[in-house]
Amino acid sequence: MDVMIHSSSFLLPCDETCGTRYALVVLNQNLPRFTPLLWEHAKLRLCADGGANRIYDELPLFFPHEDPFVIRNRYKPDVIKGDMDSIRRDVLDFYVYWGTKVIDESHDQDTTDLDKCISYIRHSTLNQESSRLQILATGALGGRFDHEAGNLNVLYRYPDTRIVLLSDDCLIQLLPKTHRHEIHIHSSLQGPHCGLIPIGTPSANTTTSGLKWDLSNTEMRFGGLISTSNLVKEEIITVESDSDLLWTISIKKTGLPVQDHKP
Ligand SMILES: Nc1ncnc2c1ncn2[C@@H]1O[C@H](COP(=O)(O)OP(=O)(O)OP(=O)(O)O)[C@@H](O)[C@H]1O
């Protein structure tokens, strides 16, 4: 079985030559404090419907000494996509005027705006077969539970795409059962709290290393044992399971290089 390596190097300050290639999707929730950093290094920047209001309203607040108009022009999304029932008229007009591509899919009331954005990225020419884009979604957690569940559901809808759901407090990603997983921990930025959650189906057999409470051919299921409030002990965590699992790890309040974006 192949090993899949995971690293949150996108939270580190670095130039284009290091770290992974990723697309950023901004959702309609408060922008996490590291949004400018993620924005700067993204290959593609999308707003899911009302996510555009957040960029327009909240990004200038990261730069209190600069003209909001200048900041809005510096941080223009490449694409705004969704059913367009949350984006404000003035915000839409602004970005259309300055060249953002707008894709109105109001006819589709069966998929979420995040899902619509992920479809766009998967079909983008930047998502080359030789080098797939990872997808980071900000504001995905810590809000309305139906939205959070919808956001988790996209991980299961696209298990072959590396999608990371982010909030100010933690990240979540899927560990497909098709691989063994090696998770590289940047302990200055993340941890120690973590979890392994068999949300889609129970797991009869999960084995880990590097955690305070490791699993050893252990069964996990809702209604029985699931691994919450676990702690990272080593720099590399390994996970092998007969089920797709959610991996979650806390993001530290201190240590993040939020000033990296300053011109
Ligand atoms: N409170 C929230 N918690 C988590 N994710 C959210 C929340 N609000 C929005 N999102 C995410 O941002 C995306 C865009 O949000 P937006 O408010 O434009 O969606 P919407 O489809 O208009 O929502 P609604 O269900 O209120 O009509 C959603 O698809 C969802 O992924």
Ligand SMILES: Cc1ncc(C[n+]2csc(CCO)c2C)c(N)n1
């Ligand atoms: C069974 C079922 N439940 C809810 C919706 C509603 N819905 C799901 S995604 C979406 C778009 C949100 O931007 C909407 C309105 C549906 N279609 N089918």
